[in-house]
Amino acid sequence: MEQKAFKMQVSLQSLPMRKCACCGEAKFIPSVNLREVSALLSPNGKPGVIFTDAGFICATCGEQADLTPQDDKSVGIVSEERDGNI
Ligand SMILES: [Zn+2]
DSSP states (O other): OOOOOOOOOOOGGGSOOOOOTTTOOOOEEEEEEEEEEOTTTOTTSSOEEEEEEEEEEETTTOOBOOOSOOOOGGGOOOOOOOOSOO
16 A cells, blocks of 8 residues: 655644643653563563653653644634525
């Protein structure tokens, strides 16, 4: 299946920035969880540590970033209905 690029003429600078709900910081750092892998589960038969994605945390206060999309209520189209009695 060919993956077509979704081209939009939008400057990234014009997009609203999400800010930390706790302190208002606009920078986030990717974070990981480190997980123990026992020798039984390890492909090479030796215990190890792997990392799994744990989302983004605020660069200032460490609060977990909320990655749920905002409701686009402000973008809703307001249609002006006209009644036919002219
Ligand atoms: Zn913060």
